[in-house]
Amino acid sequence: MTDTGLKEIILTGIDASPGICIGKAYIVDIEGVDVVKKYFISEEDEEKEIKRFKSAVKKARDQLRAIINNAPEELRDHAYILETHKVLLKDKMLYGKTIEIIKNEKINAEWALKKVVSEVKSMFKKMSDSYLKERATDITYASDRIMRNLVGAETEKIADIDKRVILVANDLSPAEASQIHLERIKGFVTNRGGKTSHTSIIARTLEIPAVMGLGNATHSIKNDDLIIVDGTAGIVIIHPTEETLLEYGDRSVKYEERKADITRDSHLKAETADGFQLKVMGNIELPEEVVSVIDYGGDGIGLYRTEFQYLSSSSLPNEDELFDKYKDVVEVIAPKPVTIRTLDINGDKAFSNNSDYVEVNPALGLRAIRYCLKNPDVFRTQLRAILRAAAFGNVRILIPMISGYGEVLETKKILNEAADSLEKEGALFNRDVEFGIMIEVPSAVVIADILAGEVDFFSLGTNDLIQYSLAIDRGNRHVAHLYHALHPAIIRMIKNVADVAKDKGIKVFMCGEMAADPINMPILLGLGIDELSMNPQSIPAVKGMIRALKVKDARVFMKDVFKKKTASEVEELIKETFGSILSEKMYA
């Protein structure tokens, strides 16, 4: 089956819903109705045209009602989106306006509807609130349904799919997504959409792997192609080789097993068998994700990535917009801490209107704190928003990509200025926030002792730290296999940072993927990491592993770890020593 001679292709998109699935692709080509006929109607046909429109709306309502009633049990909670669409169908700004235009302008229903919709949509797109901006999509879904009924276009019946397939579509409307029968769908792949789209929310609820925002998946993938969807990493592999299939088959089994462990015990403390307590926190990107951190038993937010608001709109978000989102998160999870990482962005990539200069090595370029220090106004706006949100709960500030001492001083200066300006304005804020830096550039590891005096905590960003230290671009498949968290160099670097932190009396956290894998726990406990932060889904498994270990054993174990010469030797040693715990916990 795999030996087709076809070349393996890897597509990278957005990791919309975690998990891995392997299966045949099923292409659903649902495009919006683009071609709309335009013609004028005579006076006497006016009533008929209005009636035609009304019955298209009625049909749309009936269709939505049927979809809601037939929605699988697990999706009932999401049916409210469809209820909203149902009410929208008869909204006077859509419904009344269209009828009015048919009457006044004597044009056909399709054309009238199109006019109305584009007007309403542009009104919404102009709104400052990103939530409301996105409601333009709901208007599209609702009006597309009317339009399809008007022109008599067939809707692909997703409910009729009778094979276990991976759905590949341009985009899925909530109505379409709700018709999917869980037991028949292994995963989703879409051209459009992102983490906040309804489809990805549904996919996460159903715990079906999904990769979105691929751009041209429906063209690159053919019906019945064998594909692998890795929703955790956000990649889709077309025509996988035998080797890749085996690797992912293995990963998929592991993932399922881990999932089975989820929720059970997830609210117990992450306390080792010898009574040492660790904090296990969640990484989030969107305020909405706070809920899953709480659900999975997280002790707070160890990494709140703030890039989304900057990437999702064409202009820079203002202080109030940022404040609103931060405050949302901070309030919901208070008194537990929220660690807000300041903008970690490649300025050029982010603000496309600025892209007059292309960086050859963006990973080594003007990004994160470097970008912020070069654009102090942008930075100050974010810092002010964070300090204001800090008045509503427990906030920590985390600065990414620190490579030298000067950057820390400069950052603190701007932070102080931001606080002073808020004080002068008499604004509600809290300047007494913990201040920490990401340790993700090798130079920061080496000078950790110099940096420690200026900060309240270190947070090890292992993804970048490993890439930079081992000089490996994980996106490059020729070298990706060399990326290994258990590389002796990485373990030694972490030890240095942890030792310095202990020596200087500051805390040390870890928020990279390394913190999310139970197999790494003996080492992280042995090195004395105070707090781990990870994607929410990983929290229960990590907590379970911690509860099964003893710090005392882990410390002794480290002596053996430091005798090992390669990453695979280290991994072997962990499996040898803790194999029984790992397999009992079903993580190995």
Add this chain to the structure above:
Amino acid sequence: MTKLSRDVIVVNELGLHARSAARIAEIARKANSNVWIIKGKRKVDASSILDILTLECAKGSKITLKIDDQSDLDVLNDAARQFETGFGELS
């Protein structure tokens, strides 16, 4: 004469978003006469989700619900209750 308006505060986390706006619009459509939502200087028709959304009511917004006809008092009370209970979204 009974008062034909009620002042309410948006208490749910997400503000007056699509789902809650739809709820209000559905209630307002049952009225015999007009139902209005007033925020600051703006006044919109409560039977239109889109109109309501354009008010951009975040959590904490103060708004006034108003009816034109005495016979719609039930509608007014029902709508006000939705706001007061956070549209059933408070955990």
